[in-house]
Amino acid sequence: MVVLIHQFVHHPLHLQLSPPSLRTTSSRIRTSIISSSSSSSSSSMDPQINRPSSRFLEFPHLSTSHRNLMLDLVSTMETTLSSHLLPSSLPPDIQYFQNQSATSQGSLHIRSGNENSLVDCILGSWIHCELPTGGALDITTLTAYLNTKTDSPRFLIEFLQSSPKSLILLLDLPPRKDLVINPDYLKTFYQETHLEEQRKKLQNVTEIKPYISSSLYIRCLLSPTAITVTVDSEAGGPIRMEEIIRDHVGPVAKDMLEIWLNQCVSCGGREMEESEKVELEKRDILIKKKTVEMDLASSLPRLFGEDVASRVIKAIEKAFHI
């Protein structure tokens, strides 16, 4: 699930990205990226250590703080969930893709959960596209879907950056149940995890303002503690943006991922009646279908052409079982 970006390009665009499967620490990942980037192969998946595509981990065009944060999140998620995940099986032309003129580039990484895991799949992506109006748009996403062994929330972080001084951030543990009729779920995953405190930390930064997605459906998908904000460092420029990501957004994102890993995944599955599982699966599938329909089906072809878009969407649909 991702933000729509109608407001940034005259055609909507969107993609979901998913992280790799490193068993290394964050710093080791960074070292490996630096060393592997010289090989510049788009299919540099190393089966020995199940390392993700180096192209995915490049996170090109991002500032240092922004890239480091994404690498940290990917590393933490993949390290913690390493025993849950199957290796990536994406072909090279999905791990990295571009349009004919190379003005739009993207990378996708998907890993499905193994048989005993609570993880359905994790997806990471980045898209970089030069805009006809000048400038460029960068979208970076890391998201994780769980299966019906648990009803715990998903994890989502998405950056949508239209200039070095301006971005939109979506950071949330989107619920998998209707919170209105499940107040205990609200209590367990949102009140007792103190997610509201994380949201408030960012609220106090001058350059950070609430952001309301233009898509009503996306608003519905998010939790009541979702962080949906713009960061606008016009006065302080790119240096201030770096500070904000490093000192404010980064710690909150890392804390929220820790909360998700510790209290949504590591706590194990939950006993559910068969009918409850059926409802949960129906809801999960519908969300995935709407995600593809809203965010990808209309926008990817415009950015990458029909062939590339079709290939990428099919890979996501396969991982989504839809």
Place this chain on the structure above:
Amino acid sequence: MVVLIHQFVHHPLHLQLSPPSLRTTSSRIRTSIISSSSSSSSSSMDPQINRPSSRFLEFPHLSTSHRNLMLDLVSTMETTLSSHLLPSSLPPDIQYFQNQSATSQGSLHIRSGNENSLVDCILGSWIHCELPTGGALDITTLTAYLNTKTDSPRFLIEFLQSSPKSLILLLDLPPRKDLVINPDYLKTFYQETHLEEQRKKLQNVTEIKPYISSSLYIRCLLSPTAITVTVDSEAGGPIRMEEIIRDHVGPVAKDMLEIWLNQCVSCGGREMEESEKVELEKRDILIKKKTVEMDLASSLPRLFGEDVASRVIKAIEKAFHI
């Protein structure tokens, strides 16, 4: 369903109010209030014209624009729904109540729907309480619940005013279904009714800022086009507040009530399977129970004493069938 006001009084407080049953126009209502207010009886329900308690329509301590808006909304709702509603049967000591020292005063008006109606009940209320810290708090609410002959959204407006220059407004058509798994419902009642345009009208007023309720449950209850804002006219003072209510909030609130009346109630019921009705009723009942539990049970006794609070809560529970 109403906003929590933990942030204004050191104990939470809340009440729901419901409007009368006039068959007159708004201006005629106003005339009747002015003429009846001289009688100053708290039980001045006139069975001949089924006029609501004059105490309820007093809306004391509100500014002119604010009072006029509430009277207009009450009038429009009751006039349009006149054939749907039973007369009010509230005893005088619920139509108006106060604590021993008269520092807290309140009025409640409830009318249930008749046998053929889609209306479950409408509730209007006002509360005025002097704060120990000086100043006073005024809460004014008009809300309407529908029954299971339809799944259309409810209507809600609530003002929470802590000074002549500052208030919180909650204005919404709260959904009665999980919008995530009912995208058609989202389309019918929120996209095609263009409620987002109403929300955006207020967004453009300098003194109006987004407001986020401290209650996560209340955030969940609201629709994605809910107007939840603060109005802070510090610079322009009470005169500017009057202008904002008259020229901005008022038109939007009236439009939203029209949308609700025309597209949620007057469009008639909807064919639903029995299981769907059962689910709908379960959801409605849970929301009503949570409303009483969150907003009234802990706060009313503190403001009005146990006896008065218990009487008022019982009247609401009776109307709610809980």
